[in-house]
Amino acid sequence: xxxxxxxxxxxxxxxxxxxxxxxxxxxxxxxxxxxxxxxxxxxxxxxxxxxxxxxxxxxxxxxxxxxxxxxxxxxxxxxxxxxxxxxxxxxxxxxxxxxxxxxxxxxxxxxxxxxxxxxxxxxxxxxxxxxxxxxxxxxxxxxxxxxxxxxxxxxxxxxxxxxxxxxxxxxxxxxxxxxxxxxxxxxxxxxxxxxxxxxxxxxxxxxxxxxxxxxxxxxxxxxxxxxxxxxxxxxxxxxxxxxxxxxxxxxxxxxxxxxxxxxxxxxxxxxxxxxxxxxxxxxxxxxxxxxxxxxxxxxxxxxxxxxxxxxxxxxxxxxxxxxxxxxxxxxxxxxxxxxxxxxxxxxxxxxxxxxxxxxxxxxxxxxxxxxxxxxxxxxxxxxxxxxxxxxxxxxxxxxxxxxxxxxxxxxxxxxxxxxxxxxxxxxxxxxxxxxxxxxxxxxxxxxxxxxx
Amino acid sequence: xxxxxxxxxxxxxxxxxxxxxxxxxxxxxxxxxxxxxxxxxxxxxxxxxxxxxxxxxxxxxxxxxxxxxxxxxxxxxxxxxxxxxxxxxxxxxxxxxxxxxxxxxxxxxxxxxxxxxxxxxxxxxxxxxxxxxxxxxxxxxxxxxxxxxxxxxxxxxxxxxxxxxxxxxxxxxxxxxxxxxxxxxxxxxxxxxxxxxxxxxxxxxxxxxxxxxxxxxxxxxxxxxxxxxxxxxxxxxxxxxxxxxxxxxxxxxxxxxxxxxxxxxxxxxxxxxxxxxxxxxxxxxxxxxxxxxxxxxxxxxxxxx
Numbered sequence: 001x002x003x004x005x006x007x008x009x010x011x012x013x014x015x016x017x018x019x020x021x022x023x024x025x026x027x028x029x030x031x032x033x034x035x036x037x038x039x040x041x042x043x044x045x046x047x048x049x050x051x052x053x054x055x056x057x058x059x060x061x062x063x064x065x066x067x068x069x070x071x072x073x074x075x076x077x078x079x080x081x082x083x084x085x086x087x088x089x090x091x092x093x094x095x096x097x098x099x100x101x102x103x104x105x106x107x108x109x110x111x112x113x114x115x116x117x118x119x120x121x122x123x124x125x126x127x128x129x130x131x132x133x134x135x136x137x138x139x140x141x142x143x144x145x146x147x148x149x150x151x152x153x154x155x156x157x158x159x160x161x162x163x164x165x166x167x168x169x170x171x172x173x174x175x176x177x178x179x180x181x182x183x184x185x186x187x188x189x190x191x192x193x194x195x196x197x198x199x200x201x202x203x204x205x206x207x208x209x210x211x212x213x214x215x216x217x218x219x220x221x222x223x224x225x226x227x228x229x230x231x232x233x234x235x236x237x238x239x240x241x242x243x244x245x246x247x248x249x250x251x252x253x254x255x256x257x258x259x260x261x262x263x264x265x266x267x268x269x270x271x272x273x274x275x276x277x278x279x280x281x282x283x284x285x286x287x288x289x290x291x292x293x294x295x296x297x298x299x300x301x302x303x304x305x306x307x308x309x310x311x312x313x314x315x316x317x318x319x320x321x322x323x324x325x326x327x328x329x330x331x332x333x334x335x336x337x338x339x340x341x342x343x344x345x346x347x348x349x350x351x352x353x354x355x356x357x358x359x360x361x362x363x364x365x366x367x368x369x370x371x372x373x374x375x376x377x378x379x380x381x382x383x384x385x386x387x388x389x390x391x392x393x394x395x396x397x398x399x400x401x402x403x404x405x406x407x408x409x410x411x412x413x414x415x416x417x418x419x420x421x422x423x424x425x426x427x428x429x430x431x432x433x434x435x436x437x438x439x440x441x442x443x444x445x446x447x448x449x450x451x452x
Numbered sequence: 453x454x455x456x457x458x459x460x461x462x463x464x465x466x467x468x469x470x471x472x473x474x475x476x477x478x479x480x481x482x483x484x485x486x487x488x489x490x491x492x493x494x495x496x497x498x499x500x501x502x503x504x505x506x507x508x509x510x511x512x513x514x515x516x517x518x519x520x521x522x523x524x525x526x527x528x529x530x531x532x533x534x535x536x537x538x539x540x541x542x543x544x545x546x547x548x549x550x551x552x553x554x555x556x557x558x559x560x561x562x563x564x565x566x567x568x569x570x571x572x573x574x575x576x577x578x579x580x581x582x583x584x585x586x587x588x589x590x591x592x593x594x595x596x597x598x599x600x601x602x603x604x605x606x607x608x609x610x611x612x613x614x615x616x617x618x619x620x621x622x623x624x625x626x627x628x629x630x631x632x633x634x635x636x637x638x639x640x641x642x643x644x645x646x647x648x649x650x651x652x653x654x655x656x657x658x659x660x661x662x663x664x665x666x667x668x669x670x671x672x673x674x675x676x677x678x679x680x681x682x683x684x685x686x687x688x689x690x691x692x693x694x695x696x697x698x699x700x701x702x703x704x705x706x707x708x709x710x711x712x713x714x715x716x717x718x719x720x721x722x723x724x725x726x727x728x729x730x731x732x733x734x735x736x737x738x739x740x741x742x743x744x745x746x747x748x749x750x751x752x753x754x755x756x757x
Binding site for chain 2: 002004005008009012016258261262263264265266267268269270271272434
């Protein structure tokens, strides 16, 4: 292979791509698409609905409602206003205790009507035996409830609120506190003079203790947040996926365009198919490295600005680039082969989803892998070459880390797979690039890759 | 030395044999014209010389022991299906193609060729703003920068206006004078006759003609006369001994049946019309082409098959 030809083709493709509006647009739009959701969420979180939340309670025990009313009062006093600006920042919770009328179905229907008319946000029905331990029952439950417990021991929460219901999340604590206090009172515990009975004990997340290599002293464990365990690996993997997709997706259109504009034959008069494809892949790698530098620099500046720089394990940056290069080479060669089989831009559009599969499949698995980064499924999937770059990096960015051999085996696997993809793609490319008409079948492509 | 030596080359696409056991020798410094009907195998042959297609059988040698694989830098190629990067400026595009072939800076050659083909004033414009004829000139320059030893032009004059065609023709002849070997395909028989040192005709994948124009014409004998009469075509329509008439408008080309005496034909003609022109000629390349690949030949071939 003559390197000057590869470099010349790569240089042209690189310049042609980074000068396009589509590339510049993609640089801005991709992070907005990926990060926009969380930005929008935090924006809307900062603009809550401040109308009072009225909640009706039917307390069939007669002793739990007071605890809820008191807890709401305490919450309102504590959280209703911002301490600095004195502006209301959360809605007020207002409880309305309603006496049970005996015929629970009519009363439940009436209260449901009030919820529909938005007079109350929700209502609670605290069963008469809620203070007793839960007893499983065999018979069918009312209203299709899935919980197979005695209805009299349950607390039922009725609402038509959709999505994430903060009220319900908050209620769980005070209801259980109320129930436990009532149980203690029944046992004769003086709960009035023992005010701290239900006080919660914070559980602090800490990293492992380690010895300072320089001084030999045992360092104190540092505080760990959810950010460290979830956000950082998630963000690192998403950035990699994003850059790989931004770098490799244009290759499909690029090759199809060269083919449909009849540029290819002139190029093939001066370079072999392998040189042509390698040059195009090189150009795409350049594009990816350019966008990655931008994202990495922006990311480092952002975590510094947010004061969470310590959460970003800088040691994974070399791995990030190793995986990035292997992934872009693999996907670009794959895209070039697919592009060579297309005759029109429409054909290429139809195949775009097939091209992005090696990125999309691991992205669907991010949360599952993060739950058990060293579980059997996470380990196996991160060693499957097309998925290695994103999933192995995700695992490496997790504080739990991975056994030292796995990244090396993963990288070796993905490098070999990328080389095999380039080899097979160049054979398909050579046969398909001058063909016109109906795109070939998968079996034909496999035959070309095998026989050349 | 021969620029190209093709030995028993066959190339098939599925069930179709595009080129069948072809052998051909192109002498260095010559202009070799490839003629033949559409789909006869001209472009496939050229693509094999340029290393775009590989022969299934046989071998191709370039300048002695060179192969298409290791000689691409010696070859300039103008494909039949023209295509240029539309968003690039003409200058950047030509520098790219030149650098791709030679691996060096070709700015000087680019400027010189732009000047020669009257495109210097538009060098900074994008290709997409060019007319078809101008784009074709640009593509021609892309094929000759840097100067190749072998220039392969697949229908270089198709779609060109006479002025542009003359500019390209003059540039090709100039390159030949500097020692460049030129292979060109064309459907213009007059151009092949006047421009090419050698003519090669391929029909249904097989070589049917190969040699200088006169050697080819010699194979077909002196069986053609050209006449001019004020009456035109009707005046010569029913002459005895005439096998086929080609009406060229002011002149009619008559192919005589084997054994017919041209003097006898002239006498008969003079007896029924005023003759303003009469010449005994060898068959034109067009006539030979039609004899091999025209509808009449197809009927004969079909009957033989």
